[in-house]
Amino acid sequence: xxxxxxxxxxxxxxxxxxxxxxxxxxxxxxxxxxxxxxxxxxxxxxxxxxxxxxxxxxxxxxxxxxxxxxxxxxxxxxxxxxxxxxxxxxxxxxxxxxxxxxxxxxxxxxxxxxxxxxxxxxxxxxxxxxxxxxxxxxxxxxxxxxxxxxxxxxxxxxxxxxxxxxxxxxxxxxxxxxxxxxxxx
Numbered sequence: 001x002x003x004x005x006x007x008x009x010x011x012x013x014x015x016x017x018x019x020x021x022x023x024x025x026x027x028x029x030x031x032x033x034x035x036x037x038x039x040x041x042x043x044x045x046x047x048x049x050x051x052x053x054x055x056x057x058x059x060x061x062x063x064x065x066x067x068x069x070x071x072x073x074x075x076x077x078x079x080x081x082x083x084x085x086x087x088x089x090x091x092x093x094x095x096x097x098x099x100x101x102x103x104x105x106x107x108x109x110x111x112x113x114x115x116x117x118x119x120x121x122x123x124x125x126x127x128x129x130x131x132x133x134x135x136x137x138x139x140x141x142x143x144x145x146x147x148x149x150x151x152x153x154x155x156x157x158x159x160x161x162x163x164x165x166x167x168x169x170x171x172x173x174x175x176x177x178x179x180x181x182x183x184x185x
Contacts, residue, residue, distance in 0.1 A: 020169070020182075021140075021143070021144060021145060021146045021147060021182050021183075021184065022140065022141065022146075022147050022149070022165070022168045022169065022182065023146075023147070023148050023149070023168065023169040023170070023171060023181075023182040024148075024149045024150075024151050024156065024159070024160075024165065024168055024169070024170045024171070025037070025148055025149070025150050025151070025171050025173065025179075026150075026151050026152065026153045026156050026170060026171070026172050026173070027152070027153055027172060027173035028152065028153050028154075029152055031173060032173065033117070033118070033150050033173060034052060034053060034054050034055075034117055034118075034150070035054075036173055036179075037052060037115060037117060037148075037150070038052070038054065040179075040180075040181060041065075044113075044181065046112070046113060047066075047111065047112040047113070048065050048066075048112060048113045048114075048115060049065050049066040049106055049110060049112045049113070049114050049115075050065045050066075050102070050106065050113075050114040050115035050116050050117070050148075051063065051064060051065065051099050051102055051103070051115070051116060051117060052065055052115060052117045053073060053117050053118060056070070059072070059073070059074045060073045060074035060089070060091070061073050061074075062095050062098065062099055064098075064102055065115060066102075066112075071092075071095045071098050072092060072095060073091055073092055073095045074089055074090065074091055074092075075090050075091065075092050076090070077090060082094060084096065084122060084127060084128065086120075086121060086122055091128075096122075096127075096128055096129060099128075099129050099132075100129055100130075100131075100132035100133075101132075103116070103129060103132040103133055103135070103136040104132050104135065104136070106136060107135060107136055107139040107140075108139075109143055109144060109145055110145045112145070113145075113146045113147075113148065113181050113182070113183070114140070114145055114146070114147045114148070115147075115148045115150070116129075116133070116136070116147070116148070116149050116150065117150040118149075118150035118151060118152070119133065119149055119150065119151050119155070119159050119163070120151075120152060120155065121155070124155065124158060124159070124162060133163075134163065137149075137163045137164075137165070138164075141164070141165075144184055145184075146181065146182040146183050146184055147182065148181055148182055149165075149168075153172070156170070169182065
């Protein structure tokens, strides 16, 4: 993303009571959300868990941030017998199941930052990482574990409404490189 500056331009906290350890990172499609997280992870000196969905060699993957294991996520059309289609992309149902298992394992107090990349159209339809994602969010609304949820900008309002996240801190990636991961108080 040559010439693009990724950072904090719009940071606000809504006034309703919400766990200060929860944060949403938002920006447009293909704007560098996952890349910004990967860059920030390299500079952090603390344990990080969760899931990240980087593009590797032009294909979307699912990475378990705790173990470093990478699972093939985006699959070719020919292998679509056990797949979920979203737009022009086909994703492995098995990898979604692996992501759900990771989310369920993370439903506990932890001395780590948890990153969930990302909540999207499939989850809003009850597919993808659901129902594990709902369980994860509900658990962490009252936990002390810092959590970063990644959401596309055009889905932000519906994600907040669907998952009961009114009052969560929202970071929009635009022009300021000073954004930070959420942390324990």
